[in-house]
Amino acid sequence: MAGPVHPRKRPTQADVARLAKVSPAVVSAVVNGRTAGGVRVGDTTAARVEEAIQQLGYVPNIAARNLAGGRSNIIGLFTYEALFPMEAMSFYHPFLLGVEEAVEDLDCHLLLFTGSHVDGRRRAIYKNGVNTLQLADGAVIVGQAEDRAELTTLLREGFPAVFIGRRELTGIEASYAAADYSTATRRLVERISALGHRRIARLHGGSGHESIVDRDTGFTAARTLLADRLDAADVFVTPNAAAVTELVPRLVEQGYTCLITDDCERAVDACAAAEALGRSVPGDLSVAALSEFSFTPTDRDFTTVVTPGRDMGTAAIRLLADILDNPSDRSPRRTVIECGIRDGDTLAAPRG
């Protein structure tokens, strides 16, 4: 019953063919669903081949299969940073959840590109000018820190890649599964306005990333739409905690009743600054964040925009699958997914 112990070498198609007394082409056809490659196989022969495969424990060699032009059923996931450190996980986890799910549905495996360092500790797609992602049929790319030039090259090459999050690269149209931060931001501002706030300040981290630009768009749209119900809806650039700490007192003095930050980190800073002035949140000042993300655990339950991470993950894989199934269609695949808004306890009607 026990097969050979420690086979020196993995069995090949040829071995199977020999055992089943058929040609290698037949084995190939059986493995890839019969009739593949224009070769037909009868039921009895197929059974005999399956049997031989069973007996030898044959498994197709990915490299060979790839080389010969077939697919490997491996989908890659690339991130410029390590995936599993605690701080990273809090960001990546929802995406991973969705990706794993979708990849599982496709009956594919997931390849994490961990060993793609170029010299220092930084990951890179191209190593010695070699596109390491080629190991997979295609790849999903997620994360914030990134090398745009490299990504542009990747797409130029025609490599099947889908981003999680919107990306605009110069000279080439990228495929992505993105969150609709624009609409979410607008809705959040509308909600704030509906509560009675007339002076709103947006504390902008200063990033030019697409996900932030989308929020900018939404904020601007809201300001236009609500022009007659708002006395002020201004944007202030606060790249760090210090900037927030310094700015908040002035805003309070100028009568702003609600602050909107990019993320919970800055929201925490804003609350701290407010409380340092003896103002309570949300009693005297409301605070909301345009992202639920936070590197460090926060004690407050902020009202935030919620990124549909899991859905973005599954959507990205689906887009990638579509690209792989229809390689002749070179057009970019895009999905934009609605965001939620989580009602925390940092948003209330303004005093008086």
Next chain:
Amino acid sequence: MAGPVHPRKRPTQADVARLAKVSPAVVSAVVNGRTAGGVRVGDTTAARVEEAIQQLGYVPNIAARNLAGGRSNIIGLFTYEALFPMEAMSFYHPFLLGVEEAVEDLDCHLLLFTGSHVDGRRRAIYKNGVNTLQLADGAVIVGQAEDRAELTTLLREGFPAVFIGRRELTGIEASYAAADYSTATRRLVERISALGHRRIARLHGGSGHESIVDRDTGFTAARTLLADRLDAADVFVTPNAAAVTELVPRLVEQGYTCLITDDCERAVDACAAAEALGRSVPGDLSVAALSEFSFTPTDRDFTTVVTPGRDMGTAAIRLLADILDNPSDRSPRRTVIECGIRDGDTLAAPRG
């Protein structure tokens, strides 16, 4: 400056060779650091080749390289359950952290085997009797729910695999990176004894898993070592919350002052049962757990044995790397790693 968009076909080594007027072997040598593969290349020729590579934007094809070379530099990670659901993450995360780190050091990639379902939703290594893990050079296997028969077959086959956690399979010696639960358990009991406890009860979940057997060993060792300082150190089987709830009152009545559970889940149950009797933890009764793991977040800060998950992960990968580098050595590789003990607030000296 912009390269060709969507090149129909990527340039090959042969193309470069033609342009540089050298043989393909020389190109290969230049790409892999000269003198690779026993082929030497002069400085001027090398320069000419580099130039041609640049000009064509040549990038080696990994599939072909792997096919020719043998190893794929892909290390597999297999789990019988999905990796990223919230509950699973709390268990897998530390291991993943270590694995990613070590794989990164090896300059390998990590392949997550997700699409290996046999019929229902359950994952399996063998699909149609075929070992799907062979896509990778070797694999690390982690998790609790498992198919021992399948694992035995896997090792019999000689597939390079390392377990995270001790495994004893019939008829074959497995490689693993394990935690030293035995010593940790003994130390925990010693600490409890040192606090003055003389009647200790171990609430045993009834599992026969190696990790639990190791704890059994440690508990027994402690009982022997501390025979004269202990009036009782007994084991009670409590497979579920109900069993705990029912048992605890009797134990309290019989004068046990410290309960040791397998995990935090049961520890929570024990606390609840004690408090239902009007006893406080740790005032009237001490509680400790032999694993920090808990599916659900606990409010108490239990004193527990801490599994060195990250270290086990890196150790497992190192062992695997050793197997891959020395395939002729068929002996099992094993690493046993010391556990920590986390001091929570559920353990105190017994009253009076």
Next chain:
DNA sequence: ACCCTTTGATAAAGCGCATCATCTGATGGC
């Protein structure tokens, strides 16, 4: 001058697979 070593380079043999062009019988239409 001779042989031996070293340097620089080449041609060719696979690696394991998918696929294309053929080939062989059996079937079927009429």
Next chain:
DNA sequence: GCCATCAGATGATGCGCTTTATCAAAGGGT
């Protein structure tokens, strides 16, 4: 009963690379 058809199978070819065996030419010692 004969040719067209097609299911079923084969062999060869090539994907792009690494590596081995081989070889030409250039020193270098005696």
